[in-house]
Amino acid sequence: MLLELKDLTVKYKTREGRVLAVDKVSLPLEEKKTLGLVGESGCGKSTLGGAILGILPRETQITGKVIFSGTDLTSMPSKELRSIRGKDISMIFQDPMTSLNPVMKLRDHFIETIFTHTQTSKENAIALAEQALKEVGISSNRLNDYPFQLSGGMRQRVMIALSLVLNPKLVIADEPTTSLDVIVQAQILQLLKGLQEKFKMAMILITHDLGVVAEAADDIGVMYGGHLVEYAPKLELYKDPLHPYTKDLLASVPNTDINDKELRFIPGYPPDLMNPPKGCRYADRCAKVKEICKQKIPPDVRMDDGRLVKCWLYGEGEKNDA
Numbered sequence: 001m002l003l004e005l006k007d008l009t010v011k012y013k014t015r016e017g018r019v020l021a022v023d024k025v026s027l028p029l030e031e032k033k034t035l036g037l038v039g040e041s042g043c044g045k046s047t048l049g050g051a052i053l054g055i056l057p058r059e060t061q062i063t064g065k066v067i068f069s070g071t072d073l074t075s076m077p078s079k080e081l082r083s084i085r086g087k088d089i090s091m092i093f094q095d096p097m098t099s100l101n102p103v104m105k106l107r108d109h110f111i112e113t114i115f116t117h118t119q120t121s122k123e124n125a126i127a128l129a130e131q132a133l134k135e136v137g138i139s140s141n142r143l144n145d146y147p148f149q150l151s152g153g154m155r156q157r158v159m160i161a162l163s164l165v166l167n168p169k170l171v172i173a174d175e176p177t178t179s180l181d182v183i184v185q186a187q188i189l190q191l192l193k194g195l196q197e198k199f200k201m202a203m204i205l206i207t208h209d210l211g212v213v214a215e216a217a218d219d220i221g222v223m224y225g226g227h228l229v230e231y232a233p234k235l236e237l238y239k240d241p242l243h244p245y246t247k248d249l250l251a252s253v254p255n256t257d258i259n260d261k262e263l264r265f266i267p268g269y270p271p272d273l274m275n276p277p278k279g280c281r282y283a284d285r286c287a288k289v290k291e292i293c294k295q296k297i298p299p300d301v302r303m304d305d306g307r308l309v310k311c312w313l314y315g316e317g318e319k320n321d322a
């Protein structure tokens with residue numbers, strides 16, 4: 001197993017109080033596999049990615065375990081963690097313009113990343129950068145460009161090249177295509193998937209868009225209100241979603257049928273994680289809600305086929321009509 005999260009819990013500290021952004025999330029990720037992490041805005045996806053990478057604000061309280069290649073990263077000294085971050089685990093963010101330094105040429109971004117983690121000559125670093133750029137279809141003479149000289153899609157490809165240059169075992173891609181138009185989105189996803197296979201990396205693909213993970217993911221984790229509410233292999237999840245939230249999310253994916261004029265969405269809003277509801281986070285939007293859902297957080301129910309669902313409609317809760 002490449003990565004295993006065990007009861008991972010993240011609480012942000014704010015002036016107004018604590019925000020329970022991720023609540024006891026456990027999941028596995030095997031080598032070379034892609035996990036799609038989906039859910040509406042504010043449900044804790046980016047926080048989960050940030051906790052794995054150890055890039056959350058210093059005062060954030062993290063409990064549980066992030067076991068990467070057999071080592072728990074949450075108890076690792078920050079110096080050692082820095083040596084893993086960017087090398088063995090790298091991240092691609094939604095907006096490359098905010099992750100690329102506007103006053104640094106592309107070559108310097110690569111040199112900085114490479115020198116942070118390896119001792120090598122400048123010539124070698126440039127050669128690695130040229131190779132990485134080639135992998136994403138960008139000519140090496142762009143190395144002397146500044147980020148603003150590139151289109152949005154090219155900047156995202158540069159980010160991908162930067163995240164791959166040190167051959168990581170895991171790439172966390174947080175909404176990597178959201179700021180791009182749909183055609184470029186598809187190209188970037190295809191590129192990512194191709195590179196992942198070529199370089200044999202695992203990937204966590206964070207997105208609010210079930211359409212994006214439909215192609216790229218092997219397994220899908222659905223998050224809601226800081227909980228992992230369902231975890232299943234992709235095909236099973238699309239064919240037979242279990243959690244009411246997953247069903248509603250799938251039903252709200254827009255289709256291209258011109259006669260279908262209905263705008264689908266899930267009425268209501270995700271809960272305020274500073275004051276989360278005491279029962280199931282989805283209770284007040286769920287069509288199948290029972291009394292117990294409002295009172296107690298559902299257990300993680302492991303189905304016979306190994307799928308996981310956090311809902312009172314399954315397991316022991318199935319017998320409870322209250």
Ligand SMILES: Nc1ncnc2c1ncn2[C@@H]1O[C@H](COP(=O)(O)OP(=O)(O)OP(=O)(O)O)[C@@H](O)[C@H]1O
Nearest residue numbers: 012014019021040041042043044045046047048273
């Ligand atoms: N630095 C922070 N300080 C305090 N609260 C935060 C911080 N970052 C995120 N949050 C809160 O944590 C919760 C989870 O946010 P997070 O960004 O992880 O969700 P998300 O599903 O990735 O949403 P989005 O797609 O909008 O980024 C939200 O309630 C958010 O307001």
